[in-house]
Amino acid sequence: xxxxxxxxxxxxxxxxxxxxxxxxxxxxxxxxxxxxxxxxxxxxxxxxxxxxxxxxxxxxxxxxxxxxxxxxxxxxxxxxxxxxxxxxxxxxxxxxxxxxxxxxxxxxxxxxxxxxxxxxxxxxxxxxxxxxxxxxxxxxxxxxxxxxxxxxxxxxxxxxxxxxxxxxxxxxxxxxxxxxxxxxxxxxxxxxxxxxxxxxxxxxxxxxxxxxxxxxxxxxxxxxxxxxxxxxxxxxxxxxxxxxxxxxxxxxxxxxxxxxxxxxxxxxxxxxxxxxxxxxxxxxxxxxxxxxxxxxxxxxxxxxxxxxxxxxxxxxxxxxxxxxxxxxxxxxxxxxxxxxxxxxxxxxxxxxxxxxxxxxxxxxxxxxxxxxxxxxxxxxxxxxxxxxxxxxxxxxxxxxxxxxxxxxxxxxxxxxxxxxxxxxxxxxxxxxxxxxxxxxxxxxxxxxxxxxxxxxxxxxxxxxxxxxxxxxxxxxxxxxxxxxxxxxxxxxxxxxxxxxxxxxxxxxxxxxxxxxxxxxxxxxxxxxxxxxxxxxxxxxxxxxxxxxxxxxxxxxxxxxxxxxxxxxxxxxxxxxxxxxxxxxxxxxxxxxxxxxxxxxxxxxxxxxxxxxxxxx
Numbered sequence: 056x057x058x059x060x061x062x063x064x065x066x067x068x069x070x071x072x073x074x075x076x077x078x079x080x081x082x083x084x085x086x087x088x089x090x091x092x093x094x095x096x097x098x099x100x101x102x103x104x105x106x107x108x109x110x111x112x113x114x115x116x117x118x119x120x121x122x123x124x125x126x127x128x129x130x131x132x133x134x135x136x137x138x139x140x141x142x143x144x145x146x147x148x149x150x151x152x153x154x155x156x157x158x159x160x161x162x163x164x165x166x167x168x169x170x171x172x173x174x175x176x177x178x179x180x181x182x183x184x185x186x187x188x189x190x191x192x193x194x195x196x197x198x199x200x201x202x203x204x205x206x207x208x209x210x211x212x213x214x215x216x217x218x219x220x221x222x223x224x225x226x227x228x229x230x231x232x233x234x235x236x237x238x239x240x241x242x243x244x245x246x247x248x249x250x251x252x253x254x255x256x257x258x259x260x261x262x263x264x265x266x267x268x269x270x271x272x273x274x275x276x277x278x279x280x281x282x283x284x285x286x287x288x289x290x291x292x293x294x295x296x297x298x299x300x301x302x303x304x305x306x307x308x309x310x311x312x313x314x315x316x317x318x319x320x321x322x323x324x325x326x327x328x329x330x331x332x333x334x335x336x337x338x339x340x341x342x343x344x345x346x347x348x349x350x351x352x353x354x355x356x357x358x359x360x361x362x363x364x365x366x367x368x369x370x371x372x373x374x375x376x377x378x379x380x381x382x383x384x385x386x387x388x389x390x391x392x393x394x395x396x397x398x399x400x401x402x403x404x405x406x407x408x409x410x411x412x413x414x415x416x417x418x419x420x421x422x423x424x425x426x427x428x429x430x431x432x433x434x435x436x437x438x439x440x441x442x443x444x445x446x447x448x449x450x451x452x453x454x455x456x457x458x459x460x461x462x463x464x465x466x467x468x469x470x471x472x473x474x475x476x477x478x479x480x481x482x483x484x485x486x487x488x489x490x491x492x493x494x495x496x497x498x499x500x501x502x503x504x505x506x507x508x509x510x511x512x513x514x515x516x517x518x519x520x521x522x523x524x525x526x527x528x529x530x531x532x533x534x535x536x537x538x539x540x541x542x543x544x545x546x547x548x549x550x551x552x553x554x555x556x557x558x559x560x561x562x563x564x565x566x567x568x569x570x571x572x573x574x575x576x577x578x579x580x581x582x583x584x585x586x587x588x589x590x591x592x593x594x595x596x597x598x599x600x601x602x603x604x605x606x607x608x609x610x611x612x613x614x615x616x617x618x619x620x621x622x623x624x625x626x627x628x629x630x631x632x633x634x635x636x637x638x639x640x641x642x643x644x645x646x647x648x649x650x651x652x653x654x655x656x657x658x659x660x661x662x663x664x665x666x667x668x669x670x671x
Contacts, residue, residue, distance in 0.1 A: 199244030202231030618647035
C-alpha cells in the first residue's frame, strides 16, 4: 500500500499531463473562455503594436543563405600551391615525426621532392614507402610516383644529349608504371605515366587507351587533364585541346604547367600573341623554365622578332649550358642572321664549360672549317683527338675534317719531320680500321701509306676520292660512271682534294642554279691553282730557300694529286740537296703519273734517290 505522501506526489506528476491533453483535444473551449473574459478582443497598446513597413521598389529582398562554417585551408596544400617547396618540406617532415606510421605523409614528401626536382631524394623517399608498405594501394602509389620521377629523369637526360641514359630511364619508368597497375589497376599516376610514355614514343592509340581510363576515374585530376591536352595536340586537334586546358586552368589557375600547355596550344592555333602572354606568365612564376623560354623564342621568331628571340635563347643557354636543344636553336638563329662570330664565340664558351660535349665540338669544328680557320681546326682536333677514336659516326666525321686540315697543314708533306705523337696515334688507329672512310683519312694524313688495291663499291663517292688520291685512275673512272646524283657536299670534297676536272664533269651534267654557281667557283679554284703552279715555276733558283718552300707548299695544297707539281718540286728539292724531301715527292709523282712511262721514270728516280740516302 502506498502512503498518502506517495499518492499526492504521483498525482502532482500526472496532473500536468492531463491539463496538456485537455488543451490539445478541446481548443474551441479556450476560445469561448477568451470571448467571455475579453468581449471586445485583446489588443496591444498603440506604442507596442507592429507598424507596417513600406519597402522601396528599387530595393530587392535579401537572399537568406544558410550559414556554413568555413573550413580553414590546409597549410601544406597552400605552400605547395604557392611553390614554396622548402617550407612545405619542413612542414611535412614535422607531421611525419608526429605520425610516423602515416605512409600517405611520406608519399606527400616524395611528391614535394619531385616538384622540387630533387629526383634522387624523391626516389629514395618512394623506396622508403615501398619498404614500409603493407597495402596494395600504397604500393601502387609509391611505384607510380617512382615511375613519374624516372620519366622526368629520362626527359632531363634527353635534353642533355645523353640518349643512352634517357632510354634506360624510360624503360625503368615503364616497368615501374606496369608494376603499379599490377598492384592496383586504377592507380592514376601509373595510368597517366604510361599514357605519357606512349606519347613520347608516338604511339597515340595506346596512349588514348590509358588516358580514357584515367579520365573516367579522375576527370578533374591535373595531370590527367594536361596529358589529355597533350594527346589532343599530338593528334593535331588543337581546338579540342582548348576546353580541356581551360578546365584545368579553372581548377588550377596558378599552375605553370597549365599556362605552358595553353601557350603551346595557342601557338599551334596561330594565336601567337596569346601564346606569348601565357609563356610570359609562366616565366613570371618560374623564371628559369626552359620549355617556356624556348617556346617564347619560337613565338618571337614567328612574329619576326629575331632580337627578342635571341635574347630569350641566350638566357636559356646561360641557365643550362647543357641544354643542347636551346643551343641548336640559338646556333640556327645565328646562322639565319649570318653571324658566324657569335656562333663561334658561343661554342668556345660552351666548350670551356663542357669540354667533352661532342655536339659542341662537332658544331665548332664544322663552322671553323667552313670559315677556312684551319689552324683553329687543327688545334681543336689535337685537343680532342683521343676521345674521337671511337666507332661513333659523329666522331668519324670529325676525324675526316681533321685529316683534311692536317693533310694541308702538315709541313711533313714537303719537308719531312717526325710526326707528332698524337698524329702518329691517329695513323695507327686508322690503319687498324677497315672502312673506306678510314682509308681515305689515312691516305690524306699519310700519302705514302699503303692502301688495299680494291675499293669499296658500295660507296662510289668514297671510292672516287680514294682512287684519285691513290692514283688508281681506272678505279676512278669506274666509280665516276656509277654516280648519277651528286650532293653539293660531295662536289666540295672533290675541290678539297684538288680533283677539279672531275668536279667540272659532274657539275656540267646538272642544270640548276646551284650547279651554275659551283661551276664558276670550280673554274676559279682551278685557275688559282694553275696560277700558283706557274708562280712556282717562275721563281728564280736564287730566291731564299724558305720562300721557295712556302710557295711550293701552297701549290701542293691546291693541287695535291697533280703528278707534274710533285715532279717539279722533287727536282727543285734535289737541286737543293734535300734528298729526303725529294724522295717523297718523287714517289708521289710516280703515284699520280697519268702514263705508265712517266710512272716508271719517277720510280727509277726515287730508287736512285733512296740509294743516295743509303750511302750518306
